[in-house]
Amino acid sequence: MNKLWDKLLIGLCCCALTLTAGTSAANIAALLVAVIFSVISQARPNSPASYAATLLYGVFCLFSGEALMLSPLVLYDAFCTKFYPAMLLTAAGTAINITSLSENIFPLFAVMLVSLTLSQRTSLNAKLSKTLISTRDDSKELTMQLVEKNKAMQRNQDYEIYLATLKERNRIAREIHDNVGHMLTRSILQLGALSVINKDDTVGGALTDLSDTLNTAMTSIRSSVHDLHDDSIALKPAVEDCVRPLRDRFSVSCDYDFSERMSRDIKLCFIGIVKEALSNTAKHSNGDSIKILIREHPALYQLSIADNGSCPENITESGMGLSNMRERAASVNGNINFMSDSRGFRIFLSVPKQKLTKQEI
Template structure:
């Protein structure tokens, strides 16, 4: 399955680099032609063709974007987020999920993990981070915790916490953020039923 994801990503890049480039070149050439053209009849045809090419370009961009997004593999993306922190923190990851999970969940989890690890690097006085990603029959769960000490009261609008809440809310998920002498803990759950309703 990971090999399939890589191939989809390669195809997306090739379409973007080759077809996208040729369409862009054609649109520019038509624009230059319309400037020097004096024939109204030909001008209308040029405008129609330009509209068609622009529509094709929009369609190609949308398809490439979707193809690329679908090819994102969560585990390697999480490993990329973790790598810069390994010199300072002992990071453990517990993965138990299918890579076939919705791309919306993947991007939500990656975004929350990035925010959490950024906050930990800036503010935590701890030395370990534990990440758990699990798939259950009815929902997906993400847990991120460090062992640093922090105030029990935190600024809900600071440190990217509001952004995390927005990501969770966009998928009708629930996020619980706690802090104290035992560390900072983020627990996020996303029901699968809500994802099915969003796609239908």
């Protein structure tokens, strides 16, 4: 938009300069040619058409004093792009026609100076605008990166807190199981022995009530310890522990997207299958890459393990490894598939979300 206003100002100055020389047909024709060439340069900036129009008008200036009077309008684009051939042709035309422009030579130089000044100012503004836009974009990008880094730091902190919580829960569950649970079990056994040797009927009812109370307490403690132990199994660190010995030989990538509300049985199933799959990969695969994916969907959990080693398309499940993985998948009502081709071997497991029976500790 600045260029349009600059050209309008330069055009008015050129028209005023031309009118001082009269309104002959040559002057009007030169004005039309200058406007047309200036429009071409404006419509297609920095294009071959723009350079050709500017250069051709410079040639006209060699033979026409009328065209030279309007040269600042066309030279504006040459000044902006530093197109020196057009400038040299205009200078040569000025030298050739200097005698015919004796009265208007200084006004012409003044308009050329205005054209040069405006072009430099506009070019500088354009550069500053680009720099401003680039700086603003860089600032936004850095801000977004900082936001992402802050989120990642918060996630890492939350995860460390979660791991610390799991360790503490595991410790509490172990303490209850090893100490309180054993003492209650011993008390129940002693109470049972005392009930057997007791001959007093008045005490027998009290012993029975006490035994029921202790059994209820034992059941409650078992349930609490079981719940604590369910949460104490962290799937991601367990998978990382399985992967760590293979990182010297394989390029391993792990993609996790699941909540820690996953049940203990499914966690144990996934850990067992990952261990078995990585063991088979280390023994039989000639590849160098392993990809592990664990995802949670609204209705199911998904586990995918793939390597890029070459293997036959037909898989014989005669070994214990694949059979064990099928048994683990069946224990949680999951569906497991093994796929192999020239691109590698892949294990795909899907487990529906459902309420599984909790095992006794």
